[in-house]
Amino acid sequence: MKPKIYCTLPIPKEVEAYLAEHCQIRKWESEQPITRQDILQEVGEIEGLLTAGLRINDELLDHAPHLKIVSNMSVGYNNFDLKVMKKRNIIGTHTPNVLNDTVADLTFGLMLATARRIAEWDTYLKNGKWERTKSDEPFFGLDVHHKTLGIIGMGRIGEVIAKRARFGFDMSVQYYNRNQKVDVEQKMGITYSDLDTLLATSDFIVLLTPLTNETYQLIGAREFKLMKETAIFVNVSRGKTVDEQALIQALQNEEIYGAGLDVFEQEPIQKDNPLLGMPNVVTVPHIGSATAQTRDAMAMRAAENLVAGLTGRGTWNQVPY
Ligand code: 8YV
Numbered sequence: 001m002k003p004k005i006y007c008t009l010p011i012p013k014e015v016e017a018y019l020a021e022h023c024q025i026r027k028w029e030s031e032q033p034i035t036r037q038d039i040l041q042e043v044g045e046i047e048g049l050l051t052a053g054l055r056i057n058d059e060l061l062d063h064a065p066h067l068k069i070v071s072n073m074s075v076g077y078n079n080f081d082l083k084v085m086k087k088r089n090i091i092g093t094h095t096p097n098v099l100n101d102t103v104a105d106l107t108f109g110l111m112l113a114t115a116r117r118i119a120e121w122d123t124y125l126k127n128g129k130w131e132r133t134k135s136d137e138p139f140f141g142l143d144v145h146h147k148t149l150g151i152i153g154m155g156r157i158g159e160v161i162a163k164r165a166r167f168g169f170d171m172s173v174q175y176y177n178r179n180q181k182v183d184v185e186q187k188m189g190i191t192y193s194d195l196d197t198l199l200a201t202s203d204f205i206v207l208l209t210p211l212t213n214e215t216y217q218l219i220g221a222r223e224f225k226l227m228k229e230t231a232i233f234v235n236v237s238r239g240k241t242v243d244e245q246a247l248i249q250a251l252q253n254e255e256i257y258g259a260g261l262d263v264f265e266q267e268p269i270q271k272d273n274p275l276l277g278m279p280n281v282v283t284v285p286h287i288g289s290a291t292a293q294t295r296d297a298m299a300m301r302a303a304e305n306l307v308a309g310l311t312g313r314g315t316w317n318q319v320p321y
Contacts, residue, residue, distance in 0.1 A: 003310045004066075005048035008034050009073065015299045022307045023048065043067065048306045057081040061088055069309035073302040074289075075099060075157075077319045078211035078238060086321040093305035093317050097156055098297040099289040103236060104160040106288050108168075110234045110260025111149075111204050113282045116141040120279045142203075142230065142257065144169055150202030151175040152195070152218070153209035153237065154184060161206060162188045174198055199226040204234065211238035219243065224250035231256045236288050239264040248274050251281060262288050 005019065007027035019025050026042065028034040036054070043049060043064040052073040054060070061067060061084065069091040072079065077094045085092050113119050121139060124130060149165045151158045154177040165171040166188055173190040175181075180192045199205065205227065209215040219233075220243035227233065233256055235242055244265040250256055258280035264273070267286055275281050289298060301317070308314035 003047040003068075004045050005050065005306060005310075006039075006042050006046045008039055008049070008051040008054060011050070011299045011303070012296050015296070015303045018300070019050075019303050019307065022311065048310050050302055050306055053079050055079050055081070056085060056090070056092070058084050061085075061090065069093065069306060071302045071306040071309065072319075073295075073298050076210055076238060080319065082319070082321050091309045091316075092319045092321075093302070093309060094319055095298040095301040095305070096317055098301050099294050100157050100160045102291050102294040103157050103288040104164055106262060106284070106290075107157075107161050107206055107234060107236050108164055110236070110262065110282055110284070111144055111206070111232065114232045114234070114258045114260040114280070115144050115204075117280070119282045123279075142232070144171070144204070146170050147172075147203035148201060149173045150193070150198040150205045151190075152198065152205065152207050153177060153215075154181050155208065157236075158206075158208050159184055159188065161208070162190050166190065171204075174202065195223075196226055199223055200228070202231060203228065204232050206234045207237045207241055209237050209241055211240050215241045217241070217243040219247075221246040221249065224255050227256050229255065229257065232258050232260065234260040236262045239267065244275075251275075251278055258282070262286055 002022060002024045005023040005025055007025065016025060039054065040060065040063045043060065045066060046064060047066050047068045049067060049070045050073065051070065056070050056079060067090060072092065072094045075094055075096045077092060080092045149171045151161060151173065154175040158175060162173045165173050173188065174193040175190055176193055176195045176198045184190065185192060207219060209218060218241050224246055247259065251259065260282045261275065262284050263286055269276065275283060289295060304314060305316040308316035
C-alpha cells in the first residue's frame, strides 16, 4: 500500500508524477487559498504532508494520528514546533541550497533599489512628474560599490551574497554569526565582527538569520540607533526578527537612510502599515525564492524529502530538533 500524503500548495506536474510513483496523493484543488480549518479536515488519514508556512503543533498533530513526516517547501522552518514534533516523533524536512542564489539576487535587488531609489523614481516617471530641472541632484542616491556590507547570519545564502558583494561590487564584507566561519572568511576575504560594531560601521546591513526564540526581534530600537544615518537595512529573513514598530520609528526619525524589505511581521502586510507610505522603503511580497526555476527545484526537493522520509530510502534534509 502506497503511503497517503497531502499537499497544501500547488506543485509542478513532474513533481506530482514523481510523488505518484511512491504515494497516494491528495491535494487542495480549490482556487481559494487553503485555510487552516480546511487542512485540519484533510489530514486524518495521511502519513506525509507537503506544505510551507503551516504551523505544525499539537493542534494539527491531534488531527493527523498517522502522520510521520512534514516536508516544508522552504529553507526556513520556524513554522515547526520542534519540541512537539520531537516528542511525537514526527520528522521535519526543509529545502536548503536550491534557493541560495535566487534569494541572493533578490537581496542585491533590494540593496540597489533602495540605494539608487529605483522604485521611487519609477513611480515618479509613471506619474508623469519628470520635468527638466537645473540640476538632477534631487535624484541622487547612494553608491553600493566599494561600500561596507554587514551580513547578520552567515549561512549558505550569506555566503553567496558575500561572493556577489566582494567579487561583483568590490565591497568590503563583515559578518556576525552565532559561530565564526573561518573557512568562509578565508575563501571570501570577509571579516567576523561583533553585532554592535557591524551595526555601527556598515553601509548596508542584511538580515539573514532564521527566526528562533533567540533571534525574535533581534533588531530593535537600540540596534537601529547604532546604525549610520546613511545606512540601508535589508531584511530577507523573517519579519519577526525585527521589531517593526522600532523600524518604522527609526525611518520616521531619519536614523537610517532607507530599508529594503521582503518580509514583514504580518504577511500579507496590513494595507495601512506606515512602511507602505515611505518612498525610501522598498517593499516586495516575500519573493526571495520566487522564480519558477527555483520553486520547481524546491518542490522536487520537498517531494524527495517526503518520499525518503516515508520509505527510508534516499537522502533527505531533516531539520535538527
Ligand atoms: C518560501 C522562504 O517561499 O524558503 C523560505 O524560507 O521564506 C521562501 O522561500 C516561503 O517560506 C514560503 O512560505
